[in-house]
Amino acid sequence: GENVEQHPSTLSVQEGDSAVIKCTYSDSASNYFPWYKQELGKGPQLIIDIRSNVGEKKDQRIAVTLNKTAKHFSLHITETQPEDSAVYFCAASIPGGYQKVTFGTGTKLQVIP
Amino acid sequence: NAGVTQTPKFRVLKTGQSMTLLCAQDMNHEYMYWYRQDPGMGLRLIHYSVGEGTTAKGEVPDGYNVSRLKKQNFLLGLESAAPSQTSVYFCASSYGRGLNQPQHFGDGTRLSIL
Numbered sequence: 001g002e003n004v005e006q007h008p009s010t011l012s013v014q015e016g017d018s019a020v021i022k023c024t025y026s027d028s029a030s031n032y033f034p035w036y037k038q039e040l041g042k043g044p045q046l047i048i049d050i051r052s053n054v055g056e057k058k059d060q061r062i063a064v065t066l067n068k069t070a071k072h073f074s075l076h077i078t079e080t081q082p083e084d085s086a087v088y089f090c091a092a093s094i095p096g097g098y099q100k101v102t103f104g105t106g107t108k109l110q111v112i113p
Numbered sequence: 114n115a116g117v118t119q120t121p122k123f124r125v126l127k128t129g130q131s132m133t134l135l136c137a138q139d140m141n142h143e144y145m146y147w148y149r150q151d152p153g154m155g156l157r158l159i160h161y162s163v164g165e166g167t168t169a170k171g172e173v174p175d176g177y178n179v180s181r182l183k184k185q186n187f188l189l190g191l192e193s194a195a196p197s198q199t200s201v202y203f204c205a206s207s208y209g210r211g212l213n214q215p216q217h218f219g220d221g222t223r224l225s226i227l
Contacts, residue, residue, distance in 0.1 A: 009153075031213065032212070032213035034215050034216075036218075041220070041221075042220050042221075043117070043203050043205075043218030043219050043220045043221050044156070044203070044218045045218070046215040046216075046217075049215055051212070051213075089155065089156070093213045094213075095212075095213060097163075098144060098146075098161050098163050098169070098209075099144065099207065099209065099213045099214065100158075101158075101216060103155040103156040104155055105153060105154060105155040106155055
């Protein structure tokens with residue numbers, strides 16, 4: 001089955017710096033890659049997603065890149081702010097059936113003011 | 114528009130007790146899911162449903178049962194709670210047709226089994 005590895009597990013950055021979280025996946029059939037942000041005491045919330053026919057997607061300070069050949073994708077957050085502090089999860093989804101989603105183990109991002 | 118609502122938010126049980134976790138969504142989604150979240154292990158799928166009246170096992174189904182009698186509700190049951198079931202449980206839903214769609218999550222139920 002699909003295996004998603006996520007690094008690093010923790011990340012501390014100074015406010016205003018950039019943060020990068022990387023994920024790799026194993027199943028070449030995966031074609032949808034969402035990223036979720038989970039704040040303390042809350043459920044994961046979608047922040048950005050990318051499909052396999054696109055190499056990069058940007059939404060204001062957040063961008064995601066996908067390299068299908070290498071089977072890895074990354075989340076980039078620029079000009080980090082204290083409210084970006086949270087746990088971030090990457091995920092990979094295969095088509096068909098119940099749209100199975102495999103999650104990474106999460107990255108705890110701390111933005112230091 | 115409440116999205117996905119889970120009840121209760123917290124619960125403490127004794128070993129051997131039973132309980133039902135409730136999940137309701139108001140987005141008319143076809144697919145619903147139950148996950149458990151444990152430290153360092155991400156989210157693991159317990160059971161899922163692709164429509165009213167249908168359910169199926171996920172990665173870690175042992176010790177749990179589910180029912181989906183109405184499209185908007187998905188219930189997770191623990192018949193005889195064990196300490197290993199101490200976890201945070203999340204319900205999610207998605208549109209479920211055509212291209213893969215993002216899942217929408219509730220805020221979780223924090224369950225402790227003593």
